[in-house]
Amino acid sequence: MPAPLVLGSTSPYRRELLERLRLPFTCERPEVDEQPLDGERPDALARRLAAAKAEAVARRLPGHWVIGSDQVAALDDRVLGKPGHRDGAIGQLTAMSGCRVRFHTAIAVACAGHPTLQADDLTEVRLRALDPAEIVRYVDAETPFDCAGSFKCEALGIVLFDAIHTDDPTALVGLPLIATARLLRQAGFVLP
Numbered sequence: 001m002p003a004p005l006v007l008g009s010t011s012p013y014r015r016e017l018l019e020r021l022r023l024p025f026t027c028e029r030p031e032v033d034e035q036p037l038d039g040e041r042p043d044a045l046a047r048r049l050a051a052a053k054a055e056a057v058a059r060r061l062p063g064h065w066v067i068g069s070d071q072v073a074a075l076d077d078r079v080l081g082k083p084g085h086r087d088g089a090i091g092q093l094t095a096m097s098g099c100r101v102r103f104h105t106a107i108a109v110a111c112a113g114h115p116t117l118q119a120d121d122l123t124e125v126r127l128r129a130l131d132p133a134e135i136v137r138y139v140d141a142e143t144p145f146d147c148a149g150s151f152k153c154e155a156l157g158i159v160l161f162d163a164i165h166t167d168d169p170t171a172l173v174g175l176p177l178i179a180t181a182r183l184l185r186q187a188g189f190v191l192p
Helices: 013-021 044-062 086-096 134-140 156-158 177-186
Strands: 006-007 065-075 078-080 100-110 117-127 163-167
Touching: 006 013, 006 117, 013 117, 013 177, 044 117, 065 117, 065 177, 078 086, 078 156, 086 134, 100 177, 117 177
Parallel strands: 006 065
Antiparallel strands: 065 078, 065 100, 100 117, 117 163
């Protein structure tokens, strides 16, 4: 029997996704500085933060397997964080209108005394050309202030897109379950 499982996140989106795997787990806040390093690429930032989150919680909880995940949205080479407020969300969606945005989602599974297991996913979203009124309507309807890219693809945000290109549709929500299941099997968890 593998050690207890912990999700190193307080994100309700990641918690809901992990519940799909029907494994018992608890959640812990990772307490990791998420600021990018100078010149750090979006994909490298996502990988570093996913590992840092998993390893930070694993150090606090020896004998537990900990899942850490991070998602970095990038418009060209510019990192798009969580907007935090209405004006930030409107600004992000205005900048992304008619563009392709890349979402780098990384996952790490760590347990003290074991090598950290890692995987990542790249999802590309092509947004429609959006007019200012529909951006405001969307932001006011869904308040996506805690979402990188200022939308919730699993809800009304899907109407903003022309296309999504991905190997794992759960990655865009914040936890790539295909990679998560693979890493958990490597760690000794039994999944259906």
